Amino acid sequence: xxxxxxxxxxIGPLLLILLVNILPSSVFTTFASRxxxxxxxxMAYWWVMSPVDYAVTAFLPIAVxxxxxxxxxSAVIANYASxxxxxxxGASILTxxxxxxxxxxxxxxxxxxxxxxxxxxxxxxxxxxCTILSAVLxxxxxxxxxxxxxxxxxxxxxxxxxxxSKIGSKLLLTIAYAAGLGGLASPxxxxxxxxxxxxxxxxxxxxxMYTSWxxxxxxxxxxxxxxxILFMLRDVKKGETLGxxxxxxxxxxxxxxxxxxxxxxxxxxxxxxxxxxxxxxxYQQVLPGLKPAYAFIICAVFSFLITGKDGERLxxxxxxxxxxxxxxxxxxxxGLAAGTLIKGSGAADAIGTLVAEMNLNGGVxxxxxxxxxxxxxxxxxxxxATAAVSIPIVISVMQGAGExxxxxxxxxxxxVNLSYMLPTSIRAIPVGYGLSPKYMLKEGWKMTxxxxxxxxxxxxxxxxxxxxxxxx
Numbered sequence: 001x002x003x004x005x006x007x008x009x010x011i012g013p014l015l016l017i018l019l020v021n022i023l024p025s026s027v028f029t030t031f032a033s034r035x036x037x038x039x040x041x042x043m044a045y046w047w048v049m050s051p052v053d054y055a056v057t058a059f060l061p062i063a064v065x066x067x068x069x070x071x072x073x074s075a076v077i078a079n080y081a082s083x084x085x086x087x088x089x090g091a092s093i094l095t096x097x098x099x100x101x102x103x104x105x106x107x108x109x110x111x112x113x114x115x116x117x118x119x120x121x122x123x124x125x126x127x128x129x130c131t132i133l134s135a136v137l138x139x140x141x142x143x144x145x146x147x148x149x150x151x152x153x154x155x156x157x158x159x160x161x162x163x164x165s166k167i168g169s170k171l172l173l174t175i176a177y178a179a180g181l182g183g184l185a186s187p188x189x190x191x192x193x194x195x196x197x198x199x200x201x202x203x204x205x206x207x208x209m210y211t212s213w214x215x216x217x218x219x220x221x222x223x224x225x226x227x228x229i230l231f232m233l234r235d236v237k238k239g240e241t242l243g244x245x246x247x248x249x250x251x252x253x254x255x256x257x258x259x260x261x262x263x264x265x266x267x268x269x270x271x272x273x274x275x276x277x278x279x280x281x282x283y284q285q286v287l288p289g290l291k292p293a294y295a296f297i298i299c300a301v302f303s304f305l306i307t308g309k310d311g312e313r314l315x316x317x318x319x320x321x322x323x324x325x326x327x328x329x330x331x332x333x334x335g336l337a338a339g340t341l342i343k344g345s346g347a348a349d350a351i352g353t354l355v356a357e358m359n360l361n362g363g364v365x366x367x368x369x370x371x372x373x374x375x376x377x378x379x380x381x382x383x384x385a386t387a388a389v390s391i392p393i394v395i396s397v398m399q400g401a402g403e404x405x406x407x408x409x410x411x412x413x414x415x416v417n418l419s420y421m422l423p424t425s426i427r428a429i430p431v432g433y434g435l436s437p438k439y440m441l442k443e444g445w446k447m448t449x450x451x452x453x454x455x456x457x458x459x460x461x462x463x464x465x466x467x468x469x470x471x472x
Contacts, residue, residue, distance in 0.1 A: 008051035012042040016064070028350045032070040036345035039064045040338045040380050047423055047437040054423070054431060055327040058334025061341055071344025079336035083293040084140050088329050088429070090296025094270045095148040096323045097303040100314045101262040107149055108156030109256060112249035117157075117242040119167060123232050126150060126171060127178040131225060133278075134182030138190050141277045141292050143179040143426040145270075150175060151433050157242050162434030167242060169439050172430035174232050177447070179426055181228060183383070184417040185221050187213050192383035196413050199391045203405065204472055212472055216410060219466075223458050224418075224451070231447055262314060265306045273299040328432020335424030339381030343389065351377065352393040362403045367411055367463065368456045370394060374415025375448065379422050387416045407470045411459045418451060420444035 016038035023034045039060060046057040065076050079085075098104040115125045126146070134142040154160055154168045162168040183189030187197050187210045197208050276283075277292035304315040342348050355373055360366040370390075377386045394412045398405040421444035423431040431437055462469040 005051045008046070008049040011049075012046045012051075015041040015045055027354050028347065030346055032068070032345040033347040033350050035064070035068045036070045036341040036347045039068075039070070039341055043334065043338055044380070044422055048441050050437070053327070054437065055330040055334075058330040058337075061334060061337035065341065070341055075344055076337050076340050079340055080330070080333040082333070082336060083291060084336070085329055085333050087140065087293035087296050088144055088332060089324070090273065090293065090298075090300040091144045091148065092324045092328065093300035093320065094266070094273065094296065094303055095152075096320050097266040097269070097306060097315055098148075098152065099323065100320075101260065101266045101306065103263040103266045104152040105156055106253075106256060106259065106263060108153040109249060109253040111149065111153050112156070112242070113253045117249065119236050119240040119242060120233055120238070122171065122242065123174050123236065124229060127174050127225075127229050127232065130175050130178035131182035131185070134179045134189055135185035136188045137278055138292065139179040139183045139426050140429075142182070143176060143429045145274050145277075146175055146179070147172060147429050147433055159242070162430075163436045163439075169435055170232065170236070172433060172435045173440065173443060176427045176430050176435075177228055177232070177420065180418060180420075181221075181224055184217060184224070184414065185214065186210060186217075189417070190383060192387040192416050193413065195384060195387040196391055196409060196416070199395065200406065200409060200472060203395060203409075206472070208472060216469055217413075219462060220414060220455070220458055223454055227450060227454055228447070231450060260309075262306055262308060266303065269299040269303050325432045328429060331423055331432055332425075332428035335422075335428050336382060338424060339385045342377075342381045343385050348377070348381065348385070348389040352389055356393060356397050360397055361401045362398070362408075364456065364460045366408070367460045368452070370408060370411050371415045371455050371459065372452055374412050375418055375452065376415075378416055378419035378425070379448075380424060382425055383416055383419070387413070390416065404470050406472060407459075407463050410469065411455075411463070414455050414459065418455075420447040420451070 016035065019038035019041055020031065020034045023037060025034075028034045028037070042064075043057055043060050046052060046060075047054060061076050061079075062073075065071065065073055095104075098107065115122055130142055130146055133146070150171055151160070151162070151168075154162065154165070154171065159165040159168045162172060183193065187193040187208075193213070197210075197213070201208050273292075273296045276290065276295040280292060283290070304313070304317070304320075306314050308314050351373065355369065358369060360369060374386055374390050377390065390412050391409060394408050395405045398408045419425065419427070421441050423437045423440060427440060431440065
């Protein structure tokens with residue numbers, strides 16, 4: 001073992017020990033809450049410095065909780081077999097069928113033919129596509145379905161080694177940012193927004209119209225969309241390409257053989273799972289149990305029935321399991337488990353108490369604190385958990401200060417939906433496909449600072465000069 005790796009290995013648990021002892025017991029009143037924050041710091045450090053595999057780090061919540069008993073272990077373990085984990089497993093199996101049938105190359109050629117090879121155009125295309133989709137769909141579904149399509153394209157042009165590819169890393173980071181950002185555009189963007197809507201309805205005693213959300217967040221979305229895209233384009237040269245021209249990829253597509261029956265079967269199964277996920281509201285009453293995760297699992301099961309022209313099965317578990325991106329699944333689960341530690345140990349409530357004691361009374365500093373705390377919490381726990389913890393605290397604090405809590409609930413929702421730095425939540429998906437957490441942190445902290453400044457200014461101006469922002 002080399003010296004650098006040994007040092008990084010030791011720093012992880014030392015962070016846990018340090019935080020357990022230095023965090024103020026007046027705020028983090030229990031050992032469990034301090035240990036939970038220490039465990040998340042340990043995970044974050046190991047994910048960024050990678051002295052062990054990312055998936056190994058993802059199991060720390062189980063290992064540390066078994067010793068320190070920060071929260072109920074069954075709640076922690078449940079994250080490793082949640083619906084989202086099943087969705088990712090099903091999507092991963094279906095994309096393995098792409099490789100087995102050759103569909104991955106055809107999909108790559110289609111997107112290169114349509115969008116072209118200009119790198120700037122590619123970034124804008126994927127960002128806008130994911131933002132629009134995640135405005136009406138759960139961001140995990142969007143990220144899980146769009147990322148493998150982009151990876152197929154990257155493999156096709158020889159940029160499949162994502163961790164060592166500037167093009168691959170930036171493109172996958174673009175998808176993760178956009179899928180998270182799009183969720184803010186409407187209440188349908190994720191469970192975190194539905195939690196927020198529920199609190200608003202409890203507060204007002206009236207049904208909340210989803211169109212009200214869309215209208216009030218439109219200026220915020222425009223600022224975020226433009227700033228995020230410009231940030232991603234800032235170091236991309238004007239003429240930089242993925243290699244080849246649009247005409248070249250059109251010719252490549254035309255030279256491909258006719259689509260085989262196996263390819264069609266693989267594509268149809270993926271489309272069925274995706275469409276069922278995207279149209280959940282249309283059949284929810286008839287098939288209440290057919291959630292997106294189960295749609296993907298069912299189609300994944302059917303993919304094992306695909307046979308070649310010779311009658312032999314193309315999908316055999318012994319070979320399929322070696323191609324499934326297990327690391328992706330465990331990293332995502334580890335992020336969810338970290339959130340469970342923070343919430344179950346009382347650490348999240350302690351952070352809320354700390355915010356409540358800041359004597360916030362409604363000015364620009366109040367806006368800054370709300371956006372900062374919710375955004376940073378979303379980086380270490382799930383967006384939904386952050387909403388469940390932060391929104392009632394915001395309501396309580398602002399009512400105590402004699403202020404209308406509605407606009408501050410909207411402001412908190414901005415931070416709840418946005419997070420950039422760590423491979424938790426949907427950001428685990430591109431990491432599972434090879435994106436380096438170190439690169440994510442390097443870009444993420446810059447994006448975080450930019451967003452904090454922009455959102456503090458934008459939300460404060462809307463609060464002061466747009467009366468509709470303070471109503472429902």
